[in-house]
Amino acid sequence: LQLRASGPGLVKSSETLSLTCSVSGGSISSSNSHWVWIRQPPGKGLEWIGTVFYRGNANYSPSLQGRLTLLVDTSKNQLSLRLHSVTAADTAFYFCARRFGDFGYYFDPWGQGTLVTVSS
Amino acid sequence: SYVLTQPPSVSVALGQTARITCGGNNLGSKSVHWYQQRPGQAPVLVVYDDSDRPSGIPERISGSEGGNTATLTISRVEAGDEADYYCQVWDSNSDHPAVFGGGTQLTIL
Numbered sequence: 001l002q003l004r005a006s007g008p009g010l011v012k013s014s015e016t017l018s019l020t021c022s023v024s025g026g027s028i029s030s031s032n033s034h035w036v037w038i039r040q041p042p043g044k045g046l047e048w049i050g051t052v053f054y055r056g057n058a059n060y061s062p063s064l065q066g067r068l069t070l071l072v073d074t075s076k077n078q079l080s081l082r083l084h085s086v087t088a089a090d091t092a093f094y095f096c097a098r099r100f101g102d103f104g105y106y107f108d109p110w111g112q113g114t115l116v117t118v119s120s
Numbered sequence: 121s122y123v124l125t126q127p128p129s130v131s132v133a134l135g136q137t138a139r140i141t142c143g144g145n146n147l148g149s150k151s152v153h154w155y156q157q158r159p160g161q162a163p164v165l166v167v168y169d170d171s172d173r174p175s176g177i178p179e180r181i182s183g184s185e186g187g188n189t190a191t192l193t194i195s196r197v198e199a200g201d202e203a204d205y206y207c208q209v210w211d212s213n214s215d216h217p218a219v220f221g222g223g224t225q226l227t228i229l
Contacts, residue, residue, distance in 0.1 A: 036218065046155075046163065046206055048218030062215050095162055101169070104151025105210040105218070108165040108174065 001026040003111030005096050013120045017086050021079040021096030021111055029054045029074040034099035036107055037070060037081050039092040042115075047092075051099060052079060086118045122211040124221035131227045138194040140224045142207030145188060150209040152190040154183055157223075158203045166205075167192060194226070202228045 007019035021035070028035070033054040040046050052058040052070040060068050069082040079096055093113035099105050125143040132138040142152060152170050155163035165174050167183035170190065180195040194201055207221040 045223045046220040048216070048220070101151070101210070103210070103212070104153070104169060106153035106165060106168045106208065110162040110164070112162050
């Protein structure tokens with residue numbers, strides 16, 4: 001299974017960031033497939049921002065609730081992320097990954113992240 | 121929300137043993153996972169469920185847990201082990217369930 005996140009690289013402040021995560025080597029809609037988005041500001045640590053399930057429902061980080069939408073496109077075997085009203089604080093590497101495990105979930109594999117810079 | 125605490129940096133001589141700790145309240149009741157992130161790369165899972173290794177991870181990388189502290193141990197360290205290491209737990213009772221430690225930069229001397 002391989003994942004690869006991609007996006008525009010540069011987004012203007014107050015606009016909407018849109019990213020996709022292409023999944024290969026497996027179906028995004030297989031039973032119990034759960035996917036996460038994680039971001040990492042340059043030089044800083046990892047932050048979970050949301051989980052999306054193969055049926056399309058999602059859970060979001062409280063800090064981004066209301067601005068973030070996570071979607072599944074089964075026809076393209078892709079995940080997508082939309083973050084509205086971005087600010088400089090949203091500048092980060094964005095990673096997609098599969099969530100694994102029974103109760104204490106972990107993330108494997110991760111896609112190669114994509115850097116998003118928010119400019120004023 | 122739940123907090124995991126890691127030392128910002130650990131240094132070890134080539135060929136020696138590195139130990140990276142991760143502390144959290146009542147951590148023993150949770151499954152701890154560890155990731156290695158080399159510069160410019162995505163994180164890679166190296167230990168899951170406290171002490172299990174994914175396929176392809178060498179046996180000299182191991183995890184353990186006791187009380188409120190989990191430990192990632194890397195024996196016979198190599199230059200390629202120089203990376204940032206993150207611990208992670210899933211806190212099902214939280215609205216922010218995925219928690220990462222702040223990360224530890226491992227430097228090989």
